Amino acid sequence: MLDILVQEENERESGETGPCMEYLLHHKILETLYTLGKADCPPGMKQQVLAFYTKLLGRIRQPLLPHINVHRPVQKLIRLCGEVLATPTENEEIQFLCIVCAKLKQDPYLVNFFLENKLKAMASKESTNVITEDMLKGQDSLATDTGQPIQPEETPGTAGAEHMEKEDELPQQADDLSFSLDELNVTSSPESSTVCPNQDYNLVNSLLNLTKSPDGRIAVKACEGLMLLVSLPEPAAAKCLTQSTCLCELLTDRLASLYRALPQSLDPLDIETVEAINWGLDSYSHKEDASAFPGKRALISFLSWFDYCDQLIKEAQKIAAVAMAKAVRERFFVDVMEPQLMQTSEIGILTSTALLHRIVRQVTSDVLLQELVYFVLGEHREPETLPNINRHPLRHRLIEHCDHISDEISIMTLRMFEHLLQKPHEHILYNLVLRNLEERNYIEYKPLCQEDKDVVENGQIAGAIDLEEDPLFTDLSPDNTGAQEWLSVSPPVSPEHPKNDGKTEVHKIVNSFLCLVPDEAKSSYHVEGTGYDTYLRDAHRQFRDYCLICLRWEWPGSPRSLEKCNLEASFFEGHFLKVLFDRMGRILDQPYDVNLQVTSVLSKLSLFPHPHIHEYLLDPYVNLASGCRSLFSVIVRVVGDLMVRIQRIPDFTPKLLLVRKRLLGLEPEGPVIDHMTLLEGVIVLEEFCKELAAIAFVKYHASSTPGSWLLRQNLELTAT
Structure with missing residues (x-):
C-alpha cells in the first residue's frame, strides 16, 4: 500500500492528491490500523502499524498531519508509545515518535494539534473502541483539540499564514533572556495566554518515558526528540511543555540522583581533567580505559546529563x-548542591567545589548561566558594606573559601571564580567588583583652585597624599633605610601624573610596575626569555578576548565624572577584592601554587576594559582616599616588607636565581633551600608586576571603548 501511495505521488504534480491517498484519508484507514495495532491482533500487528505510520509520514512529501x-x-x-519499557516494539516506537517530531520541526504550527485537553483524553479512554459510521461522519465537523475547526481539505498554507500573523503580534520583550517566566507569560500572545494547565502533551510524555529505557540507543533517540520539541517557537506548546508535563522534574531529578551517586572520595584532579563530555556519547568501558579511577x-554519567540539560535549555x-x-536552579543547585558547598567537612567542600567548577566551565546556555550566576552570587547590585557581606550566604562562604586554611580548597575556589569571570554575563563582574x-x-x-594648579610642593600636586603619609604605609617610615632606598627608585609624582579621567601616561605606569621590585630581588634578567616583553603577546590576545565578551555590555569609555560621584560615602572594595588583596599581601608567606592562582585571578580582573577597573587596579598614581588601598598600594607594602627581610637572608640573590632555574626546569632538584616559600613568592611577585605592566601597555594602546577598538581590529584583519 505504501509503495502505491509513493508511486502515485511521484506521478502527479507537487501538492496534488491522488485517488489512492483520498481513499486512505476519507475511509479512515489509519484509524482502522490504529485499532488493530492497539489490540496487537494478530500478534506483531502493533510493530507493523508503527512501521507503516513511520514510513508514511517520512516518505510522503505532501503534508499529511493537518x-x-x-x-x-x-x-x-x-x-501507546512508552507505556511499557523494554518491549519488542520499543525501536519502532521511538522511530515513529522521532518522525513526528521532525514533521513538527518543519511546520511548528502543527504542534497545536497535539496539545490535548485532559478531559477529552479521559473521555476517549473510557469510550469503546467500536466506532460507528454515524460517529465517523460527526467527527468531520468537530473542532480539533486546540479549539479551532479543521476541515480535512484545509491546506497547511492557510494555517501557516494565520500562524505567521500571530507570530508578528508577539512583543519584542519575549526576546530578552533576562525576563522572568512570569513576565514572558504576561506579554506573550493571546494564543499562549489561553492555554490552561488541563492540557496533555502526550508526545512529550511518551518521549519522557522512553528516556528511561534500559536500551541506551532508545534513550538517546528520545532525548533527541525532546530537543526538537522544546525548540518549537509556539508559545502555547512551550507553556504546556513546562506546566503540563514532567519534563522539568525529569531533568532535575535525574541530575540530583546522578549527583548523589558520585562518591565523596572523588579526587578533584580527576574531576578537573576528565575528558570533555558530550551527551549521548558517554559510552564508557572500564576495562578499555587506561586512566580509569573509582567513580x-x-x-561521566552526571556530566553527560548536565550537558544534555544545558543543550536542551x-x-x-x-x-x-x-x-x-x-x-x-531551584531543584538541583539550591536543594542539592548548596548544602554540599556549605558543609564543614574539608573533603566534602573540596569535592563539591571541584564539581561546581566543572559545571561553570561546561555551561554554555545563556539562560542556564544566568541562573547559575544568581545561585552563586545572588542578584544584589547595590554597593557592598562590611555589615552586609554575608547577605547571600553561599557567595559569602565561597569567597571565604578563597582564604581557607586548606590550600587545596583555596586554589579550587579561586579557579572556580577565575572561570566564572570569563563567562559572558555582565552581572558576574558587576556583583563581584564594579558595584x-x-x-x-x-x-x-579636592577641587583645585588656580593657585593650586600653579604651585607644586615637593614635587607633588597640592592635596595629594604621599605614600609615607598614608596610614596604610606607616611601617615605611623614613627611618627604615631599606624602604627609603626602595621608595627612591619609584618614579616621582608630578602634577601631570594624577588626572581625573583616570588616564596616566603609559610609560610611567609601565615603569612604575617594572621598577616596583628592587634590583636585588630580581632574577629574571639572569635567565634568557623571561623579560617583560614575553607577556605582551599574551596580554594582547587575552584583552581582545575580554573585549569580545564585554562588547554588548555598553560600558563607558572614560571614568565617571567626579562631580557626579558620591565621594563622601565610605569606600569598601568589596568582599571579593578584600580577600584577594589580603592574599596578595601575604604573597611572601604563601605556597607557590596559591600565589600563582591569586595573581592569575587579579590579572584576569585587570584585563577587563572598564575604566574604573583600569583606574583602581592599574593606575599607580591614582590619589587614594585615606584608609583606602589599591592593588598597587598592596604590592608597595609587600615590597617594603621584602626589603626588610632581604637583609636577614645570606646569599639571597644566588639562592633566588637557583630557585627560579629549578622552577623553570633548568636545574635538577637538589637539597632544600632555606626560605623557599619566601624566594618563590619573590619570583611570583616579579612576574606579576611584569604581567601588570604588559596589561597596562596593551590597554593604553586600545581605544577608549571596547566597541571601537574591536572595530579597528576587524578592519585591520579585513585589510590583511
Whole structure:
C-alpha cells in the first residue's frame, strides 16, 4: 500500500492528491490500523502499524498531519508509545515518535494539534473502541483539540499564514533572556495566554518515558526528540511543555540522583581533567580505559546529563528555556548542591567545589548561566558594606573559601571564580567588583583652585597624599633605610601624573610596575626569555578576548565624572577584592601554587576594559582616599616588607636565581633551600608586576571603548 501511495505521488504534480491517498484519508484507514495495532491482533500487528505510520509520514512529501483523519490516529498511536519499557516494539516506537517530531520541526504550527485537553483524553479512554459510521461522519465537523475547526481539505498554507500573523503580534520583550517566566507569560500572545494547565502533551510524555529505557540507543533517540520539541517557537506548546508535563522534574531529578551517586572520595584532579563530555556519547568501558579511577563511570554519567540539560535549555523556546533553567536552579543547585558547598567537612567542600567548577566551565546556555550566576552570587547590585557581606550566604562562604586554611580548597575556589569571570554575563563582574567602584570614592579629590594648579610642593600636586603619609604605609617610615632606598627608585609624582579621567601616561605606569621590585630581588634578567616583553603577546590576545565578551555590555569609555560621584560615602572594595588583596599581601608567606592562582585571578580582573577597573587596579598614581588601598598600594607594602627581610637572608640573590632555574626546569632538584616559600613568592611577585605592566601597555594602546577598538581590529584583519 505504501509503495502505491509513493508511486502515485511521484506521478502527479507537487501538492496534488491522488485517488489512492483520498481513499486512505476519507475511509479512515489509519484509524482502522490504529485499532488493530492497539489490540496487537494478530500478534506483531502493533510493530507493523508503527512501521507503516513511520514510513508514511517520512516518505510522503505532501503534508499529511493537518488532515484530521491523520493527526487524530497519530495522536492516539502516540499514547501507546512508552507505556511499557523494554518491549519488542520499543525501536519502532521511538522511530515513529522521532518522525513526528521532525514533521513538527518543519511546520511548528502543527504542534497545536497535539496539545490535548485532559478531559477529552479521559473521555476517549473510557469510550469503546467500536466506532460507528454515524460517529465517523460527526467527527468531520468537530473542532480539533486546540479549539479551532479543521476541515480535512484545509491546506497547511492557510494555517501557516494565520500562524505567521500571530507570530508578528508577539512583543519584542519575549526576546530578552533576562525576563522572568512570569513576565514572558504576561506579554506573550493571546494564543499562549489561553492555554490552561488541563492540557496533555502526550508526545512529550511518551518521549519522557522512553528516556528511561534500559536500551541506551532508545534513550538517546528520545532525548533527541525532546530537543526538537522544546525548540518549537509556539508559545502555547512551550507553556504546556513546562506546566503540563514532567519534563522539568525529569531533568532535575535525574541530575540530583546522578549527583548523589558520585562518591565523596572523588579526587578533584580527576574531576578537573576528565575528558570533555558530550551527551549521548558517554559510552564508557572500564576495562578499555587506561586512566580509569573509582567513580569515573558515575562522573561521566552526571556530566553527560548536565550537558544534555544545558543543550536542551540552549535550544529551547524562550518560555521553556526560562522555566527549565529556573527548575534546575531551584531543584538541583539550591536543594542539592548548596548544602554540599556549605558543609564543614574539608573533603566534602573540596569535592563539591571541584564539581561546581566543572559545571561553570561546561555551561554554555545563556539562560542556564544566568541562573547559575544568581545561585552563586545572588542578584544584589547595590554597593557592598562590611555589615552586609554575608547577605547571600553561599557567595559569602565561597569567597571565604578563597582564604581557607586548606590550600587545596583555596586554589579550587579561586579557579572556580577565575572561570566564572570569563563567562559572558555582565552581572558576574558587576556583583563581584564594579558595584563597589561605581562612585569612585576610593579617590581623594579636592577641587583645585588656580593657585593650586600653579604651585607644586615637593614635587607633588597640592592635596595629594604621599605614600609615607598614608596610614596604610606607616611601617615605611623614613627611618627604615631599606624602604627609603626602595621608595627612591619609584618614579616621582608630578602634577601631570594624577588626572581625573583616570588616564596616566603609559610609560610611567609601565615603569612604575617594572621598577616596583628592587634590583636585588630580581632574577629574571639572569635567565634568557623571561623579560617583560614575553607577556605582551599574551596580554594582547587575552584583552581582545575580554573585549569580545564585554562588547554588548555598553560600558563607558572614560571614568565617571567626579562631580557626579558620591565621594563622601565610605569606600569598601568589596568582599571579593578584600580577600584577594589580603592574599596578595601575604604573597611572601604563601605556597607557590596559591600565589600563582591569586595573581592569575587579579590579572584576569585587570584585563577587563572598564575604566574604573583600569583606574583602581592599574593606575599607580591614582590619589587614594585615606584608609583606602589599591592593588598597587598592596604590592608597595609587600615590597617594603621584602626589603626588610632581604637583609636577614645570606646569599639571597644566588639562592633566588637557583630557585627560579629549578622552577623553570633548568636545574635538577637538589637539597632544600632555606626560605623557599619566601624566594618563590619573590619570583611570583616579579612576574606579576611584569604581567601588570604588559596589561597596562596593551590597554593604553586600545581605544577608549571596547566597541571601537574591536572595530579597528576587524578592519585591520579585513585589510590583511
